[in-house]
Amino acid sequence: MPARFDVAVVGAGILGLAHALAAAKRGLSVVVIDRDAQANGASVRNFGFVTITGQEGGATFARARRSRDVWLDVADKAGIAIGHRGVAVAAQRPEAVDLLEAFAATPLAEGCELVPRARLAERFPALGPGVAAVLWSPHEIRVEPRLALPRLAAWLERAHAVTFLRSTTVHAVEPPRLDTSRGPVLAETAILCPGDDFSLAPGSFAVPGLTRCKLQMLRVGPCPPLPHAVLSDLSLVRYGGFADLPAAAPLKARLAAEQPRHLEEGVHLVVAGSADGTRVVGDSHRYAPTPDPFAEEGVDALILDEYAAVFGDRPPVVARWIGTYASLPDRPVLVDAPARNLRVVTVTSGTGMSTAFALAEETLADLFGARADAA
Secondary structure (H helix, E strand, C coil): CCCEEEEEEECCCHHHHHHHHHHHHCCCCEEEECCCCCCCCHHHCCCCEECCCCCCCCHHHHHHHHHHHHHHHHHHHHCCCCCEEEEEEEECCHHHHHHHHHHHCCHHHCCCEEEEHHHHHHHCCCCCCCCCEEEEEEEEEECCHHHHHHHHHHHHHHHHCCEEECCCCEEEEECCEEEECCEEEEEEEEEECCCCCCCCCCCCCCCCCCEEEEEEEEEECCCCCCCCEEECHHHHCCCHHHHCCCCHHHHHHHHHHHCHHHHHCCCCCEEEECCCCCEEEECCCEEECCCCCCCCHHHHHHHHHHHHHHHCCCCCEEEEEEEEEEECCCCCEEEEEEECCEEEEEECCCCHHHHHHHHHHHHHHHHHCCCCCCC
């Protein structure tokens, strides 16, 4: 007779692990099922950067703040190192400085500081001479995703008795039964977190505009230590918290004239330092139902051009990779309830590392009611 669980989570990326944690905190027995032997998708191909400042206001911003707090709690217990804290949003153009000043006057900038050019050498010595001002946010944290995901899973198994069935394909989900390549798994409730694999719940993903985003990323080094993440002018027109402000219009116009190829390829700059002296640098964005698997040197060159404009140097590339994630232009997350005891949850904005823990708590509250001790 197969074992029976309260909750089955399909998918062991960050969103699946977050749902496993939220369920286990309620005292529910949990099984996590994943077709791969280890985390191999978007959850380990990103910056590991929990972004708060610049997220669009409302639900995404609130989820990011809550998820950051859960990350800090989990990291301490699971032995996950916090690589660095905070982000320096480096403005290169006068229009970008004006936008940062406008942002600094909004509630989303609480706790942030606008640092003028005269103080940059002292406060941010890693930045190059082309930076005119920095918006400093202390709120962000960064983990190394390739290390964080396995340690989080091991801690869930050790501390919360979560069962993992890896290298296991799920063929059908009709709670209380899931048919898998290992035979049936019994669970009263199922939560699907399939990332950009839309095949298991095609009805849930029959949403106009749903597609996949392909990105190119790099690792450069060796580099001096970088105690915070860095964004640039191109980032300001991609993050909704900045880009949705009226003050963004002049910067968008100037970037369209000066860096049309960067905008065409969806290039913006995020740089995160790693403990080994390298830096993760990205990224680009192309959208297609089935993105091709090929990285283009010209796109990498655009990313490195922006890096050089901000840092004043161009370190050697030591690794390159491609990631993909689900994308919807009109919402940051897709949630469907095909049945009373079945939920399908997919982040559709590339913000999984930043919002997964809060999203998982929302899913469990929907399924089982609010917790009396919820933070």
